[in-house]
Amino acid sequence: MQPLTEFSLIQRYFTQQQVKNPLTELGIGDDCALLSVPEGYQLAVTTDTMVENVHFFAGADPEQLGHKLLAVNLSDLASMGAKPLSVTLALTLPNVDEAWLMAFSKGFLSLAEQYSVDLIGGDTTSGPLTLTVQALGLVPKGKGLRRSVAQVGDFIYLTGRLGDAGLGLKIKQGYVCSQTHAEVALARFNTPKPQVQAGLALLDIANACIDISDGLLADLGHILKQSQVGARLDWELLPLSEAVHSYINETGDWSMPLIAGDDYELCFTISPEKAALLTMPCTKIGIIETLPQIRLYKSGQLQSLTSKGYEHFS
Amino acid sequence: MQPLTEFSLIQRYFTQQQVKNPLTELGIGDDCALLSVPEGYQLAVTTDTMVENVHFFAGADPEQLGHKLLAVNLSDLASMGAKPLSVTLALTLPNVDEAWLMAFSKGFLSLAEQYSVDLIGGDTTSGPLTLTVQALGLVPKGKGLRRSVAQVGDFIYLTGRLGDAGLGLKIKQGYVCSQTHAEVALARFNTPKPQVQAGLALLDIANACIDISDGLLADLGHILKQSQVGARLDWELLPLSEAVHSYINETGDWSMPLIAGDDYELCFTISPEKAALLTMPCTKIGIIETLPQIRLYKSGQLQSLTSKGYEHFS
Numbered sequence: 001m002q003p004l005t006e007f008s009l010i011q012r013y014f015t016q017q018q019v020k021n022p023l024t025e026l027g028i029g030d031d032c033a034l035l036s037v038p039e040g041y042q043l044a045v046t047t048d049t050m051v052e053n054v055h056f057f058a059g060a061d062p063e064q065l066g067h068k069l070l071a072v073n074l075s076d077l078a079s080m081g082a083k084p085l086s087v088t089l090a091l092t093l094p095n096v097d098e099a100w101l102m103a104f105s106k107g108f109l110s111l112a113e114q115y116s117v118d119l120i121g122g123d124t125t126s127g128p129l130t131l132t133v134q135a136l137g138l139v140p141k142g143k144g145l146r147r148s149v150a151q152v153g154d155f156i157y158l159t160g161r162l163g164d165a166g167l168g169l170k171i172k173q174g175y176v177c178s179q180t181h182a183e184v185a186l187a188r189f190n191t192p193k194p195q196v197q198a199g200l201a202l203l204d205i206a207n208a209c210i211d212i213s214d215g216l217l218a219d220l221g222h223i224l225k226q227s228q229v230g231a232r233l234d235w236e237l238l239p240l241s242e243a244v245h246s247y248i249n250e251t252g253d254w255s256m257p258l259i260a261g262d263d264y265e266l267c268f269t270i271s272p273e274k275a276a277l278l279t280m281p282c283t284k285i286g287i288i289e290t291l292p293q294i295r296l297y298k299s300g301q302l303q304s305l306t307s308k309g310y311e312h313f314s
Numbered sequence: 315m316q317p318l319t320e321f322s323l324i325q326r327y328f329t330q331q332q333v334k335n336p337l338t339e340l341g342i343g344d345d346c347a348l349l350s351v352p353e354g355y356q357l358a359v360t361t362d363t364m365v366e367n368v369h370f371f372a373g374a375d376p377e378q379l380g381h382k383l384l385a386v387n388l389s390d391l392a393s394m395g396a397k398p399l400s401v402t403l404a405l406t407l408p409n410v411d412e413a414w415l416m417a418f419s420k421g422f423l424s425l426a427e428q429y430s431v432d433l434i435g436g437d438t439t440s441g442p443l444t445l446t447v448q449a450l451g452l453v454p455k456g457k458g459l460r461r462s463v464a465q466v467g468d469f470i471y472l473t474g475r476l477g478d479a480g481l482g483l484k485i486k487q488g489y490v491c492s493q494t495h496a497e498v499a500l501a502r503f504n505t506p507k508p509q510v511q512a513g514l515a516l517l518d519i520a521n522a523c524i525d526i527s528d529g530l531l532a533d534l535g536h537i538l539k540q541s542q543v544g545a546r547l548d549w550e551l552l553p554l555s556e557a558v559h560s561y562i563n564e565t566g567d568w569s570m571p572l573i574a575g576d577d578y579e580l581c582f583t584i585s586p587e588k589a590a591l592l593t594m595p596c597t598k599i600g601i602i603e604t605l606p607q608i609r610l611y612k613s614g615q616l617q618s619l620t621s622k623g624y625e626h627f628s
Contacts, residue, residue, distance in 0.1 A: 052441070079345040
């Protein structure tokens with residue numbers, strides 16, 4: 001087989017995609033892509049990298065990897081209340097494995113298609129497997145959901161459930177549970193769903209918002225620090241799946257859903273008056289208080305937690 | 315020493331920068347940055363990755379690396395005629411080396427400051443040294459300099475000189491020359507200057523444009539292929555430094571400046587009528603013809619060249 005050149009490689013797997021967004025004036029294939037941003041909107045910009053043996057295991061399913069790489073970036077857009085517009089993809093690959101590329105691009109582009117996201121540019125380089133996406137979205141001017149605007153008295157809410165992805169990771173690391181529970185947990189870990197619709201629905205309603213990538217305590221911690229407030233959380237209010245409950249019953253590790261990352265649910269704060277306007281499925285887990293830091297109550301008892309969730313290099 | 319966490323690391327080296335661009339509504343530190351795009355403009359988007367042992371040698375000077383990483387991305391904006399606006403930076407680092415980070419951020423942020431480019435977001439991950447930037451710029455609506463619009467009869471021009479960076483690479487690989495020549499060549503290789511002003515000056519004048527990252531033959535080749543035309547080049551017209559002339563005299567390797575990458579000059583095509591409007595320093599090197607591919611003449615003789623410049627995986 002003739003080795004693929006960089007250009008035919010990109011072309012074969014990533015440029016067959018039709019441009020779906022009318023705001024993409026020039027897609028992949030030139031020095032830059034060109035986009036229009038409609039009046040009254042701001043551009044939301046984010047980037048996330050996934051590295052082999054750090055963010056995923058060597059030999060990870062490439063289709064799931066393509067999905068997850070895009071999902072984690074769309075999740076950052078979701079947490080600003082931005083509508084996804086387009087992405088660039090920087091692929092560093094140890095070799096040209098056509099089967100891998102076909103599956104990876106399938107996972108990536110299928111999710112892109114679901115949200116009408118155009119892949120507008122990229123760079124393919126040779127080296128240790130490292131995947132970076134930058135995602136662009138649109139948010140009505142001045143309406144973006146920031147971390148720094150939580151107010152004392154706000155209720156703290158979560159979309160979806162907490163800890164399923166963390167359980168998925170435990171299973172990957174050897175924890176054994178029922179097949180039903182394993183399927184739920186692994187699906188959440190391997191192919192997270194970005195909460196794009198929820199983010200859009202929170203515009204004009206929520207105050208602060210963040211997505212749970214590094215664990216609830218760490219991510220809510222960013223909201224608290226940047227808003228200069230604290231929070232009270234009640235463990236009994238956490239939305240946990242049967243699978244996670246069963247894991248906790250078996251292991252006693254009740255802090256896992258607070259610390260584990262990768263759930264990609266949104267955590268947001270909202271004034272009690274506006275909470276009545278919420279129509280999406282979500283769960284109240286606590287309240288914003290003046291006193292800094294998080295106070296976690298379990299069975300009415302204040303708990304102490306030292307770990308603050310996963311951080312690189314920590 | 316306490317290890318730096320991801321957040322304090324990013325904060326210490328990359329968020330001290332003041333936001334310089336009034337279009338940056340929200341900078342680094344939230345899930346997304348928020349930008350305004352003024353009416354009448356399009357956003358130009360590009361991304362480039364540099365990998366250790368592929369794009370730079372292990373142990374490369376981190377300050378030069380920071381400069382070059384940003385420069386190659388600004389060069390892509392320049393080749394569209396876009397004014398640089400802001401960038402995100404995805405850093406994958408094998409460890410937290412504060413001296414390295416301080417020097418790298420100095421090189422990166424000094425160049426950013428020269429062009430009033432804001433660093434608006436990033437991701438820092440642990441893994442093999444891999445650096446990805448995505449750069450955003452502004453171009454007047456519909457005016458972006460594309461690759462696909464070269465016209466038969468257009469003159470082909472180059473900004474600056476060709477082959478100095480290629481000579482710099484040869485020196486890194488062991489070629490020995492005078493110190494004066496080595497200094498010129500290594501500076502061009504290590505700290506290229508993106509041709510941002512030239513790109514802006516070419517709006518409304520040039521037809522097709524590209525930056526020389528992979529070598530003149532490869533990059534001009536993209537213009538020709540996408541414009542469905544060919545070109546005649548005259549070797550004697552190539553703008554070469556004394557250092558490159560001296561290298562060629564000594565080695566006989568006259569094709570080096572055609573094939574070597576990393577010069578980051580602009581190659582553009584322009585109608586003979588509009589060529590009179592050029593006020594920047596640049597050199598005519600050939601002409602666009604109907605017949606596909608490049609015909610290179612040297613001493614009046616048609617030359618054959620097999621190599622098409624550097625491609626990853628080729």
